[in-house]
Amino acid sequence: MITVTAPAQFQAWQAKVMPPVEEIRPGVWSIPVPFIGNPMRYTLSYLLVGNGEAALVDPGWDSAEGWESLTAGLAAAGVAPQQITAIVVTHFHPDHLGMAARLREASGAPVALGEHEPLPAQWRGEPARFVVEDREQFAAWGVPAEFLDEVSFQTETWAQMTMVAEPQIRLVDGELLPVAGITVRVLSTPGHTPGHICLVDEANQLILTGDHVLPRITPHVSLEAQGQLNPLGDYFNSLEIMGAGADMEVLPAHEYRFLGLMDRVAELTEHTLERSREVIAVLDSGAAANVWEVSKELTWSRGFESLRGFTLRLALAETASHLVYLQKQGREVGIEVSRGTPTPARP
Structure with missing residues (x-):
């Protein structure tokens, strides 16, 4: 059983409207960016403010409306795009990476992806x-x-797809984000994509889970990327290591914040295993x-x-x-x- 910790986000999700910009902890902001034409409706970008530096996690789907929402959210936090010093993306998908090029052009900040995330190029x-x-x-x-x-x-x-530029930084499992004044560690969680990462902020007791763990939706895990040999096996292994944030507030890239990470991990594991059992039944028939x-x-x-x-x-x-x-x-x-x-x- 999870506990919703963001009533405004939850109500917005129920009402199918955009949630508000929120400061979750001092210097940690949630900024919704519209995911145009998709039932998910928005991506939750996260601003992490350090000492004269700041990271923007998952800038969202690239569009004029999205850029307006992102810059308005940054302004609410008192940060201009030019002050962003790192653009961190949990995985390659365009509702996460899409706005990175536009933000890099405005800020000059490097784009960082997990070390194992393949790009089509x-x-x-x-x-x-x-x-x-x-x-x-x-x-x-x-x-x-x-x-x-x-x-x-x-x-x-x-x-x-192949026009996407290479990231300037590749993030290794266990390393800290290169942003002064924050201590946020990379957690490699392949499955949804080969190089998906989560981010663990021990000081603020927060874990940013990207699409790896969402409060209601089961993340899509597919045999989609070239060279990905067993994505579902990777996903199960990545769920097992989520104990690193067991008692932390979960900041997903979609829907709403919550507590109860390991309960949700158990639900996702069982749901996915049940799907495999359904496949077995079809094969046996x-x-x-x-x-x-x-x-x-x-x-x-x-x-x-x-x-x-x-x-x-x-x-x-x-x-x-x-x-x-x-x-x-x-x-x-x-x-x-x-x-x-x-x-x-x-x-």
Whole structure:
């Protein structure tokens, strides 16, 4: 059982409106940034103010509206964009990293990601070739021809993804953020992405969990990134180490703050294991011969038929992650699930 510690955020989430900017502890601010066109509605960015330096964690989805919200939040904290000295991103996804380039241009601050977080530019090879290989993978997963265009990457989508600039800093598990006057430690938590990180602020008894642990939603863990061999296994391992913040207030990147981290970790673990048990039941029934057919038999909140486009892609990749996990546990699944060998980038 979790305890909500941010009633204004909780009420805003229930009302489907933006929550307020809040000072959580002296020098620690929560700033919501709109996630346009997505049911999550916003990303919670966090400002950490030190001695003449400041870090901005997860600047959010890039848009003019988002930039207005972010700069207004900074102004409420008495900080101008030019005063930001580090831009820390918990993981690669655009609702976290998207505004980093704009903020870096305004502040000159370096962008920092976890040391193991891959960027598309690192394994893209020839864009046209990658698009072909991506489509072939979904075809191998049994996706009918009429759905292949909507679930696989197109050339223009891939080109946009590979335009993301390399971060200037790679954060290693256990190290402190390079910001004077704060003591915030990096905790490597792969699973949702290969290089996802959480941040532990022992002085303020806070843990920033990104998308690794959310109060209500189960984070998406999928066989999506090239070279990620067992994302679900990584996720379970990362949940086990969350005792580092067991009694701390949890600052997630979405929804609202809460206490009861280990209770929530137990819920997430059980929910995810139950999903694997559901996959096992489908395999045992003999009703599925590929990833597509397994996915169709699983329970989805609005039904499998409601899944389209990128949501359908994620559902298939999530199913594949469970099949890989079961394989690693020693179970014969009899289904092709490998994402294959990454296409090497040109030197």
